Structure formats: structure tokens, C-alpha cells
Amino acid sequence: MDIVPILSTLRRHKTTALLVVLEIALTCAIVCNAVFLISNRLERMKMPGGVAQHELIMVQAASIGQQADAKARAREDLALLRQIPGVTAAALVNEVPFTNSSWNTSIKLDPKQKLATLNATQYYGENLLQTFGTRLVAGRYFRDDEYMDFADIRNNEELQAKVGSIVITQGLAEKLWPGQSPLGRSIYLGDSSVRVIGVVAGLIRPSLFNGDASAQWSMVFPLRMDTGNASRYVLRSAPAERERVLAAAAAALRKADPHRVILDKKTLDELRDDFFQGDRSMAGLMLGVCVALLVVTALGIVGLGSFWVAQRRRTIGVRRALGATRGNILHYFQTENFLLATIGIALGMVLAYGINLFLMVHYELPRLPAFYLPVGAAVLWLIGQAAVLGPALRAAAVPPVVATRSV
Amino acid sequence: MFVYYLDLALRSLKRNKVLTALMVIAIAVGIGASMTTLTVTYLLSGDPLPGRSQRIFYPQVNPSPHASTKHGPWDVMDYRSAMDLWSARRADRQALIANATVKLGAPGSGRPPLMVPTLATTADFFPMFDAPFRYGRGWSADDDAGRTRVVVISDDLNRKLFGGEDSVGRTLRLKDGDVRIVGVLAPWRPSPVFYDVRGGRYSNGDTASFFGRPEDVFVPFAAAEDLVGNDFDAFTCWAGWDSANASLQSSPCVWMGLWVQLDDAAKVAGYRSFLASYAAQQKTLGRIAYAEDTRMMGLMQWLDFNQVVPSDVRLQTWLAFAFLAICLFNTVGLLLAKFLRRGGEIGVRRALGATRRAVFAQCLVEAGLIGVLGGVGGWLLTLLGLWLIRRQPVAYADLARLDVAMFLVTFGLAVAVSLLAGALPAMRASRIAPALQLKVL
Incomplete structure (x- = not known):
């Protein structure tokens, strides 16, 4: 195929050619970035929780006012919950993954440090790790005699100093002591220190308010909660049993204390769905926009292609x-479209990187991976060829006799 | 043609x-x-607050006795600072705010108690923020001083509990005390719920929650202190606090906001210098460490600072x-x-x-x-x-x-x-x- 005559024709239709090029460039730039945003959101929705995702349910019951018998109440509640058929474990905890309420603290590796090393979340609750179903990768979980009552230690510095052990996540360990074993090492919280006795593969922190990079910075303490300072009951059961257990748990808690208000009762799957709702709708919206953009661009190529064919009937x-x-005529229009698309795509790549830079600055997005560009280019080439096929076929059908008319 | x-x-x-x-x-x-x-x-x-937002300001001091100031003042203040600034009455209007979620019962309605979002505030809140009333009115400064147990409730709550009729004069049970309804708001949906906006810089752009609904119950701050006790929401604490034995009022925690209305530029400048002199005085007393760390943003500036969109x-x-x-x-x-x-x-x-x-x-x-x-x-x-x-x-x-x-x-x-x-x-x-x-x- 000879390109020179095509170029000389295009030179005589600079405006229309430029329009096609610009449209393809913009579409290429936006679609590349939008698809990148979609994949980021989808990736985020896969964020590992580190817990038995499909086996957990949460019931949140408001404790009303100061209770004299909060510890007894908690013991009784948990005993009742464990009696529900199908429940394999239960815990009263201070915070639950995929919710927006979290307890956090700054930690140091050296008490003399001026600035804290990082901010991590604190999970409290007897039997929490066993109930959550985290995976132990080093060390051990807490022994029963290690647990202390949060109500007793919270205002007693002497007792606080006795909380000697914690379990942390692999992610936090790797951040604090890269490449070394965290077992036996000390973390300083305020004036007291705790020693790492166990490491779990993962445990996501609630409310990722510090950004996704810190999602796995979780610490679990051997502290027992009561109804005066915690409200979230977590139960574990077979996935198929969850709905029934959820209803039974809420009923049991209400029966144990009729003045209690059940604030929330959900499976962890529902909590997770809600937590990533924003990402899901954003990804859906972007996908819709991408499809609409490609359709609009294709229609634009069809429209201009038809115009060109009509204009050049005599030629x-x-x-x-x-x-x-x-075949020559068909190939002529196909090559012409390919040329325009190529220029558009080249411009679009530059623009795509520009938009990506803007997004990196304003929305803390990572850099656009290079493989998006060839894929984007291929998609636009295909769409261009598909869109121009109709007009090109019509051009090929122009009979030679047209040449004899009105010349 | x-x-x-x-x-x-x-x-x-x-x-x-x-x-x-x-x-x-x-x-x-x-x-x-x-x-x-x-x-x-x-x-x-x-x-x-179209037409008035340029007169509404959010004064802040940093009450920390030692903490680092790299973040500027916390988004809310401690009890002492907020109370001192409020009771100085240097602005045309001033309202304290503190949030809590409180158990609320409607005696005689046969309904189980609800947990309702509650705002403890002061008399100027309603005129300053143009809150529209359907029935009754807000409380007076005397009610603030006298710790009177009165409440203003939202239209939503009034519909839920009383089917939307005039409920002024009725009694509700707020946690463990009786309160009398003095006013019912008309439907009110400021967007965002600007007076509660805080912490936007820690939200990673996920600020949709600022656009929720205003509280269901508004109660005079002094009465709320008696009724709610330590159950207010604390924003953060800079030191440990024994909540079982010490009051929130004496705690090292920040949990109260103050909004002021200043009608002209001279008053704004006056308030800024008052704020600075207050912080300096507190530093001399040894209560706070960073007297320079005061801030007073206008309402729109504060919303912008919190990136509400x-x-x-x-x-x-x-x-x-x-x-x-x-x-x-x-x-x-x-x-x-x-x-x-x-x-x-x-x-x-x-x-x-x-x-x-x-x-x-x-x-x-x-x-x-x-x-x-x-x-x-x-x-x-x-x-x-x-x-x-x-x-x-x-x-x-x-x-x-x-x-x-x-x-x-x-x-x-x-x-x-x-x-x-x-x-x-x-x-x-x-x-x-x-x-x-x-x-x-």
C-alpha cells in the first residue's frame, strides 16, 4: 500500500484529520487512565483481611451507662452466645475489621526516640485471634493466664506495665524489623513496653484512615473486654449457618439484657462489601464511562468516514x-484510518502520561504501568478499523461509471 | 430571519x-x-449558610502542654480552653458544641429506647446557624446558665416519636434524666453538617460522612454535662485519662468546638488578638506549651481545610x-x-x-x-x-x-x-x- 497519496489527501483535509486524531488521542489518554483506576479499585477490593472472611458475624450491642457488673455481663453474654448451635467461637472485642471505628496508638522501637516510629491499631479481646481465624506463622497465641482485664489496667499504670506480650502481623513485623525475626523484640507504647510473642500472616486494621500502606499494621494484646468498654461481639460459624446464628445471637443478647440496644448485626462479608462500596461504584462508573467513550469515538469515526467517502465518490x-x-479502495480507507489512529495514539500516550502525573500528584495514584499503553493502542486500532469498515466497504462499492458523470 | x-x-x-x-x-x-x-x-x-458564612468563624487554640505542633491545633479543643473562650463572650454570638450518642426514651410511647446522635450546645446556636423551627423555639442564655433540662428535637425524631404533631412541652428521657421539649426544628439539612466538620485531613478524601443529617437532639451544654457525664465523643487525648474516676472536663482530651459570629472586620481582628492574648496568658500560667499555635478560620475556609468535597x-x-x-x-x-x-x-x-x-x-x-x-x-x-x-x-x-x-x-x-x-x-x-x-x- 502506498502511503504517499494518502498523506497528500490528508494534507488537503487538515481540519477533519486533526479532529479524528484529537478525538482518538483524548480517548486513548482517558481510557488508559480510567482502566488503570478501575484496576486499582478492583485490586483494593481484594485487600486481604487475614481472618476467616466467610465464617464471621458481628453483633454490636450498646451498653448503656456505667455498669457495675460489666465483667459478669460480658462473661454471661459470651457463654450464651457459645451455646447457640453452630457457633464454634465467640469473642467480645474492641474493634472489627472492615468497620470505621478503630483504636490506634503510636509506637516506638526505642523509648528515647523523639518521634514515634508509626501508628498501629490495637485489637483487644479474649480469644480474639482464635475467633477471627488468623493464621499463626511464628511464635504462639496467648495463654489463658496471660489475659488481663482492660477495665483494670486502663487506669492503672502499674498493671499496664504487666501486659508483657503482644501478637503482631507479618506486615508490621516486616515494617519494623525488615528481614529479621520479630519474636522476643520489644515495642514501646508510651512508657511501657511489650514483647512480641507471636506473628500472624495478616490482620487488617479497621478504618484505613492512615492510607492503604498501613493496612496491615495491627497489634493484638492479651486484654479482656467487658460490656462497659466494648460493644462488638464476633462469632464464628460455618458459612451456611451465619444468617441463623446472626438472628439467634441478637435475640440472645437482647434477652440477656432487655434494655440493650442492638446497633448493628452483619456478617463480615456484608461489612466488607459495605467497606468497599465506594470503590465498587467508582469502578462501575469508570467502566461505564470507558465503554461510552469508545462507542462515541467509534461513532465519530463512522460519521467522518462516511463524509469522506461521500466527498470522494468521484475520485x-x-x-x-x-x-x-x-480491494485497493478498501485498503486505502483502512490504511488512512490506521495512519490517523497511529498519530492519535502517539499523542494519546503522551497525554495519558500527563493525566497520570496529575492524578499521581492529586490523588496519590501509582505510576501508570507501561503495559497499559500498547494494550490501549491495540484497542483503539481495532476500534478504528471496525468503525471505518462500513464506510470503506461503501467506498469500495462505488462503481467506475461514477467517473464518467459530471466531470 | x-x-x-x-x-x-x-x-x-x-x-x-x-x-x-x-x-x-x-x-x-x-x-x-x-x-x-x-x-x-x-x-x-x-x-x-448563604449570606452569613463569611461572618462565622472557628477559633482554635492548642491546649497541649508538650505535644509536637507540626499538625497545628487539634480540630477541637479541651474543656478549659473552649469554656474560657465561650464565657468571655467577645463575639457577637458564640456557641459551644460537643457530640454524644445518647439513649433516648419517650415515656408513654411504648417504643424501645433509641440511641440518638445528640449535640450539646448553647443558646446562640439556633439564631447563629439559622436553624428553622416548626414548633416552639430554642432555649435562652438563662437556660444555659441554669443548667435547665430542656431539648430541641429534629423534625425526623418528632415524626418518629410523635407522628409530627406539636410536641413542645412533652417530656423525654435522655439517658437517666427527664428533659422537656421546648422546640421542634423544621426539616433542616445543611450540607455539609458544617458545624460538625472536623478531621477531614485524616479521612483520605473519604468525606461523604460530613453530608449526613444534623443531630436528632440538641441540649443545653450545661444540662448535657449533668446528663451525659463522660459519654461525649472525644476527638483525641494527649495523655492517659482515667474515665472511671475523673471527669471528661478535667481530662487531657480535646472534644469541644466553639463557633463564633463576628459581624465586621474590626471585630474579626479584635477576636484574633483576644485569642492570641488568651493563649499567651495560658502559657504564662503553664497550662499550654504553644501560645503561637492559635488559628481562626472562616466557615468556608474551615470546610476547605477539611476538603469536604x-x-x-x-x-x-x-x-x-x-x-x-x-x-x-x-x-x-x-x-x-x-x-x-x-x-x-x-x-x-x-x-x-x-x-x-x-x-x-x-x-x-x-x-x-x-x-x-x-x-x-x-x-x-x-x-x-x-x-x-x-x-x-x-x-x-x-x-x-x-x-x-x-x-x-x-x-x-x-x-x-x-x-x-x-x-x-x-x-x-x-x-x-x-x-x-x-x-x-
Whole structure:
């Protein structure tokens, strides 16, 4: 295929050619970035929780006012919950993954440090790790005699100093002591220190308010909660049993204390769905926009292609009369579209990187991976070829006799 | 002439229905997408107190005796600082605020108790923030001083508990004490709930929750201290606090906000120096460490500081306008195709004496007509888009409605886009030389 005549024709239709090029460039730039945003959101929705995702349910019951018998109440509640058929574990905890309420603290590796090393979340609750179903990768979980009552230690510095052990996540360990074993090492919280006795593969922190990079910075303490300072009951059961257990748990808690208000009762799957709702709708919206953009661009190419064919009917007739085959004419328009698309794509790549830079600054997005560009280019080439096929076929059907008219 | 051009435009549009439909759809889709997101951004970034917001300020001091000041003052204040500033009464109006979620019972209603979001505040809150009353009124400064157990409730709560009738004078049970209803608000939906905005810089752009509803119960601050005890929401604490044995009032925690109304620039300057001298005095007393760390932002500045428009919404707006730009390019191309195809017709008109200007005007009328049609489609798509947003589980969902201003903007934008798209093709069409076209007829 000879490109020179195509170029010289295009030179005579600078505006229309420029429009096609610009449209393809913009579409290429936006679609590349939008698809990148979609994949980021989808990736985020896969964030590992580190817990038995499909086996957990949460019931949140408001404790009303100061209770003299909060510890007894908690013991009784948990005993009742464990009696529900199908419940394999239960815990009263201070915070639950995929919710927006979290307890956090700054930690140091050296008490003399001026600034804290990082901010991590604190999970409290007897039997929490066993109930959550985290995976132990080093060390051990807490022994029963290690647990202390949060109500007793919270205002007693002497007792606080006795909380000697914690379990942390692999992610936090790797952040604090890269490449080393965290077991036996100390973390300083305020004036007291705790020693790492166990490491779990993962445990996501609630409310990722510090950004996704810190999602796995979780610490679990051997502290027992009561109804005066915690409200979230977590139960574990077989996935199929969850709905029934959820209803039974809420009923049991209400029966144990009729003045209690059940604030929330959900499976962890529902909590997770809600937590990532924003990401899901954003990804859906972007996908819709991408499809609409590609359709609009294709329609634009169809429209301009038809116009060109109509405008060049006589030229096509002359070429046919001079011996060009239908295939020649078809290829002419296909090559022309390919050329325009290529220029558009080249411009679009530059623009895509520009938009990506803007997004990196304003929305803390990572850099656009390079493989998006060839994929984006291929998609636009295909769409361009598909869109121009109709007009090009119509051009190829122009009979040579047209050349003899009105010349 | 305009009517004649309109008639010509209609005929021309009818001649090539597919091309016309393509252009109208492109404009409609572009307008629909951008107006949906623009409406949401407009609703979320608007002034919650039009006409008064420039007189409302949020004074802050940093009460920390030692903490680092790299973040500026905390978003709220401790009891001592907030109370001192409030009771100095140096502003035209001033209201303390503190939040709590409290158990509320309606004796005699047979309903189980509810947990209701409650705002402890002071008498000036209602006039300062233009809160509309359906029944009764707010409480007085005497009620603040006398720790009177009265409440103002929201329209929502009044409907839930009393079926919407006048409940002034009735008694509710707030935690463990009886309170008398003195006022019922009319439906009130400031967006955002500006007086509660805080912590936006820690939210990673996920600020949709600022657009929830105002509290259901408003109670005088002093009465709330007696009723709620230590159950207020604390923003953060800079040291350990024994909540079982020590009051929140004496705790090293920040949990109270203060809003002031300052009616002119002199008063604003006066209040700033008062704030500075208060902090300096407290530093001399040894209570706080950083006297320089005071701040007083205006309401809109405070909202801006907290980045109240969720970052997803801003991103969607960018995306929608890029989409509109592509639709615009598309329409330019199609219009160019359409006008130049009619070269012969335009040539005849020019040969018969039509000026370039006349041809240009005729083409623009046609483009404008496409814009109006696209506007109608865009308006319908905007309604559809907003309906979809209302079905999303976000706090601002129920706000997503098209008001008159945005309705007009929709059509304005559609016509502007189509005229912009039509300008270049019309220019090209008006430059067609009559002779050349007549030759080939």
C-alpha cells in the first residue's frame, strides 16, 4: 500500500484529520487512565483481611451507662452466645475489621526516640485471634493466664506495665524489623513496653484512615473486654449457618439484657462489601464511562468516514475506472484510518502520561504501568478499523461509471 | 430571519436522520455525564449558610502542654480552653458544641429506647446557624446558665416519636434524666453538617460522612454535662485519662468546638488578638506549651481545610468533563461533515446574494438547535444519573437533586457546547466560494 497519496489527501483535509486524531488521542489518554483506576479499585477490593472472611458475624450491642457488673455481663453474654448451635467461637472485642471505628496508638522501637516510629491499631479481646481465624506463622497465641482485664489496667499504670506480650502481623513485623525475626523484640507504647510473642500472616486494621500502606499494621494484646468498654461481639460459624446464628445471637443478647440496644448485626462479608462500596461504584462508573467513550469515538469515526467517502465518490470512481480494484479502495480507507489512529495514539500516550502525573500528584495514584499503553493502542486500532469498515466497504462499492458523470 | 433559519435547520436535520441522531446523542451523553457529576460537586461544595458564612468563624487554640505542633491545633479543643473562650463572650454570638450518642426514651410511647446522635450546645446556636423551627423555639442564655433540662428535637425524631404533631412541652428521657421539649426544628439539612466538620485531613478524601443529617437532639451544654457525664465523643487525648474516676472536663482530651459570629472586620481582628492574648496568658500560667499555635478560620475556609468535597466526587467531575470534551470533538467532526456536504446548497445561497455572515448565522442556528435537542436528552440523562446516585449508599445520596439553577445550566451548557462545536464548521461553510460549487451542480 502506498502511503504517499494518502498523506497528500490528508494534507488537503487538515481540519477533519486533526479532529479524528484529537478525538482518538483524548480517548486513548482517558481510557488508559480510567482502566488503570478501575484496576486499582478492583485490586483494593481484594485487600486481604487475614481472618476467616466467610465464617464471621458481628453483633454490636450498646451498653448503656456505667455498669457495675460489666465483667459478669460480658462473661454471661459470651457463654450464651457459645451455646447457640453452630457457633464454634465467640469473642467480645474492641474493634472489627472492615468497620470505621478503630483504636490506634503510636509506637516506638526505642523509648528515647523523639518521634514515634508509626501508628498501629490495637485489637483487644479474649480469644480474639482464635475467633477471627488468623493464621499463626511464628511464635504462639496467648495463654489463658496471660489475659488481663482492660477495665483494670486502663487506669492503672502499674498493671499496664504487666501486659508483657503482644501478637503482631507479618506486615508490621516486616515494617519494623525488615528481614529479621520479630519474636522476643520489644515495642514501646508510651512508657511501657511489650514483647512480641507471636506473628500472624495478616490482620487488617479497621478504618484505613492512615492510607492503604498501613493496612496491615495491627497489634493484638492479651486484654479482656467487658460490656462497659466494648460493644462488638464476633462469632464464628460455618458459612451456611451465619444468617441463623446472626438472628439467634441478637435475640440472645437482647434477652440477656432487655434494655440493650442492638446497633448493628452483619456478617463480615456484608461489612466488607459495605467497606468497599465506594470503590465498587467508582469502578462501575469508570467502566461505564470507558465503554461510552469508545462507542462515541467509534461513532465519530463512522460519521467522518462516511463524509469522506461521500466527498470522494468521484475520485474513487476515477481510480476504479483507471484500474483500481475494490480491494485497493478498501485498503486505502483502512490504511488512512490506521495512519490517523497511529498519530492519535502517539499523542494519546503522551497525554495519558500527563493525566497520570496529575492524578499521581492529586490523588496519590501509582505510576501508570507501561503495559497499559500498547494494550490501549491495540484497542483503539481495532476500534478504528471496525468503525471505518462500513464506510470503506461503501467506498469500495462505488462503481467506475461514477467517473464518467459530471466531470 | 431567525425563524427562517430555524425552519431551514429543521429541514436539514430531518434530511440525514442518522447523522443528526449521532450528534444529538453525543451531546446528550456528554451533557448528562458532566451535569450529573457537576450537580453533585455543586451540591457538596456549596455554602451551607448563604449570606452569613463569611461572618462565622472557628477559633482554635492548642491546649497541649508538650505535644509536637507540626499538625497545628487539634480540630477541637479541651474543656478549659473552649469554656474560657465561650464565657468571655467577645463575639457577637458564640456557641459551644460537643457530640454524644445518647439513649433516648419517650415515656408513654411504648417504643424501645433509641440511641440518638445528640449535640450539646448553647443558646446562640439556633439564631447563629439559622436553624428553622416548626414548633416552639430554642432555649435562652438563662437556660444555659441554669443548667435547665430542656431539648430541641429534629423534625425526623418528632415524626418518629410523635407522628409530627406539636410536641413542645412533652417530656423525654435522655439517658437517666427527664428533659422537656421546648422546640421542634423544621426539616433542616445543611450540607455539609458544617458545624460538625472536623478531621477531614485524616479521612483520605473519604468525606461523604460530613453530608449526613444534623443531630436528632440538641441540649443545653450545661444540662448535657449533668446528663451525659463522660459519654461525649472525644476527638483525641494527649495523655492517659482515667474515665472511671475523673471527669471528661478535667481530662487531657480535646472534644469541644466553639463557633463564633463576628459581624465586621474590626471585630474579626479584635477576636484574633483576644485569642492570641488568651493563649499567651495560658502559657504564662503553664497550662499550654504553644501560645503561637492559635488559628481562626472562616466557615468556608474551615470546610476547605477539611476538603469536604469527597475526592471521588472531584475525580468523577474531571472524568465527566474530559468525556464532554471528546463528545465536543465528535460533534465538531460530524457538523463539519454535514455542512461541507451541503457545499452546493450553500454555494447557491452565496451566489444569490447571501453574505458570509448570513451563512455563518444559518449554520450556527442549526448547531444551536442540535444543542437544544441534545440538552433535552442531557437533562433526561442527568435526571437518570442523579436517580442512580440517590440509590447509592452514600450519606449525600438524598441531596442529589436538580435545582432550577442547575437545570438552566444544563441547557446553557448544551447550547454553549453545540455553538462551540458549530463555530469552526460554520466558519468553514461560510468560506465556500460560490463559483466553485455552482460548477459541479
